[in-house]
Structure formats: structure tokens, C-alpha cells
Amino acid sequence: MNDDFAVLLTGMRDDFIMELPERCDLLEEYALAQGRAEPGAFDDLFRNIHSLKGAGGTFGLPLVTSICHQFESFVSANRGRFDSLALSHALSYVDLLHRVADAPERDGPFMLAIERDLEQLRISSMPGCASVLLVEPSIATRKFCQGVLEPLSVRLVSQDRGFPALELLLHQPFDLLVAARELPDLNALALVAALRESGGRNKDIPVILISSNTVPAPTYLNISDTIKRDADFVSKLARCAGDVLASCSN
Amino acid sequence: MNLQRILYVEDEPDIQAVAKLALEMVGGYQVIICSSGQQALDTVGDFAPDLILLDVMMPGMDGPATLQKLRANPPTASIPVIFLTAKVQPNEVAQYQALGALNVIAKPFDPMTLAAQVQKIWDQQA
Numbered sequence: 001m002n003d004d005f006a007v008l009l010t011g012m013r014d015d016f017i018m019e020l021p022e023r024c025d026l027l028e029e030y031a032l033a034q035g036r037a038e039p040g041a042f043d044d045l046f047r048n049i050h051s052l053k054g055a056g057g058t059f060g061l062p063l064v065t066s067i068c069h070q071f072e073s074f075v076s077a078n079r080g081r082f083d084s085l086a087l088s089h090a091l092s093y094v095d096l097l098h099r100v101a102d103a104p105e106r107d108g109p110f111m112l113a114i115e116r117d118l119e120q121l122r123i124s125s126m127p128g129c130a131s132v133l134l135v136e137p138s139i140a141t142r143k144f145c146q147g148v149l150e151p152l153s154v155r156l157v158s159q160d161r162g163f164p165a166l167e168l169l170l171h172q173p174f175d176l177l178v179a180a181r182e183l184p185d186l187n188a189l190a191l192v193a194a195l196r197e198s199g200g201r202n203k204d205i206p207v208i209l210i211s212s213n214t215v216p217a218p219t220y221l222n223i224s225d226t227i228k229r230d231a232d233f234v235s236k237l238a239r240c241a242g243d244v245l246a247s248c249s250n
Numbered sequence: 251m252n253l254q255r256i257l258y259v260e261d262e263p264d265i266q267a268v269a270k271l272a273l274e275m276v277g278g279y280q281v282i283i284c285s286s287g288q289q290a291l292d293t294v295g296d297f298a299p300d301l302i303l304l305d306v307m308m309p310g311m312d313g314p315a316t317l318q319k320l321r322a323n324p325p326t327a328s329i330p331v332i333f334l335t336a337k338v339q340p341n342e343v344a345q346y347q348a349l350g351a352l353n354v355i356a357k358p359f360d361p362m363t364l365a366a367q368v369q370k371i372w373d374q375q376a
Contacts, residue, residue, distance in 0.1 A: 002275075002276055002362070004275060005271060005272065005275040005276055005361075005362070006362070008271060008275075009268065009271070009361055009362075012264075012267065012268060016264060047309065050307070051262050051264075053336075054262050054264070054265050054336075054357060054358060055262060055264035055265060056358070057357065057358020058264060058265050058268050058269075058357075058358045058359065058361060059264070059268070065358060139340070139341075142340070142341075158340065158341070159340070160340045164338075
């Protein structure tokens, strides 16, 4: 029965890819309507991006989901001030989706090139909006860290375990990883080692470790800083994260 | 009690189709799909599901609002609910559980393992 389902699923995925250009055309129409400030255009555009994001992920096309995820954030951030530059960026997101639809294969250099262009588009369409992944198992410490990081005007994503964090790092763009050294199921050193080996877009991002352990991390992991859990922990994290993000944007 | 009947509330047609097939063919469950919270409220009495899978973000009545209405109606108040959402940061999961959900399944889900994920959550609460 599982095999039958797998065959059906492959057929549905192929149909989805075949219909993707049509759905891209629809997104383009809604983006143009949003550019003309037509009533209801924002809701139509947002709903259709959201729908494509969910379907892409379900059909095993993570790049469709990544593009739509970023597109959705961009559209939300520009609601009410959708000028010609915003429209141009929106159409660039649609172009990336077209390229996924037209790609002769679902992995390899074509997809890597689209991933790189998506990252460039994120930087140009949402300047100053850095993404930070915080991985910390303690709810209390996580709240402290969130309190420090959110005022830095970042998109903050939190996780409490190592494996889901690695999954996020492999599929979403981040500018900084802040991780507790000890984590359930995959500690931070193993997480960073896997990240550095991954060859993905986040492989070189700066990493700040939070630790009560003063043993230095291996140098090949290229850890930017290790912050000790002591009385000054919060202020040190604020300073360190601010410095690292400032150097990223320069 | 064995899990047999599932009501899945989801507005996205592609995901509806994949989830229904996955739950029926891989899990062997009897599945009814509803496209909105209101349709789910209208259907739940007749179908009498053992479990409801509820998408969080839907136009009109969203998942949490639908759950609230289910809980406010005595015949449906105790039907277990699992949320499906992309928002699975730990504080968000805790929030959904505080609303009365059994657990949360992350979207996008893997169609090949969706039925196993549902069954595992069901077994944990049994």
C-alpha cells in the first residue's frame, strides 16, 4: 500500500510542477494589482503565496517553500507601501518560482543557483533584516536571550533541540546562530560541525555559543564567541550579537 | 479505543488531497476533509470523528477559533484535536497545547510518515 501511495504521490508532485507556471502567473497578476493598490489585492497575493508554500513543502519541493516563505515575509513587511521597487522585488520572487518550475532537474547546480539568487534577493528586498536562529533548551534562558536579540531588529527563530535546529539551518537562510553548547539530541558542537560540512548557504555563518563550560571549542568550527553563563551573560550576549550582526552587514 | 475516523480541516486543496490519501492508504483510517472551520463544525456531528486534525492558518475561522467552538459545544467538547502548522517554535507549541490541542504536527508534513505521526500522538494520549 505504501508503494502504491508513493507512486500516486509522485504523479501528484509532477502535476503540481506542471501547474506551477500557471500559479506563478496568478501571483504576478496579484502583485501587479497590489502595485495598483487594488482593494483585496494584498489578501489575494498573500493567500496564494501561503498556499503555494504549503503545497511545495508537502510535495517535497523545499525550495518552493523557501522562496514563498521569504516572499510572504516581504509582502507582509511591505503591506500598505507597495511602491514600484517593492513591485519589482515581488516580481523577482515570482521569477525565482518560474525558474524552479522550468529547471530540468530538482537538485544540483540549477537549484543551487536559484538558492543563491534567493539569498541575494533577501538582502536587496529586506535590507537590515538579519535572521538569527536561537537554540536553547531552557525556557527561562530562551526568554532572556529573546529579550536581548529582538531589539536588534532581527527575524528571530527559536528552537530547543539540536536536530530540528539543523533541519532549519539546512533549509532556511540565517545570518547568525546562537546556540547553547549542551542541547538535547545533538549538542551544539556536533550541530556546528554538521553545518560547516553541509555545503549549504548557511555553512559559513557566525556562531555564538552559550556555555557554562569554559573548555574552548575546536578551532576548525570557527566559533565567533563563547559566552559564559554568569551574572553578565545577558549584557555580553547583547554586545556580542550586536557586533557580529554589524560586521555581517558591512 | 482504536483510532479509525479522522476529520481533517484544511483550506489548501493540494494538501487536502495528499493528506487524505496518506491517511487512508498508509494509515488505513476513514477520513473526511473539510475546507473551513465552519464546514468542520457543520460536519463533525454526523461524522463523529475519533480525532480532528486542524490547520491553524485558515481564512475566516482559523484553527484556534474552530477549536474554541468545538470545546464550547458539549457533544464535540472532548474530541481530541491535533493542530497542523508551520509555527512550531517551542513557545508556539506550548500555546497550542494550552488551548487544548493534544499536540502539533509541523507543516509541511512528510506524506509518507503523516499517518505514523498521527498514530504516535494518539497512542501517547490513550
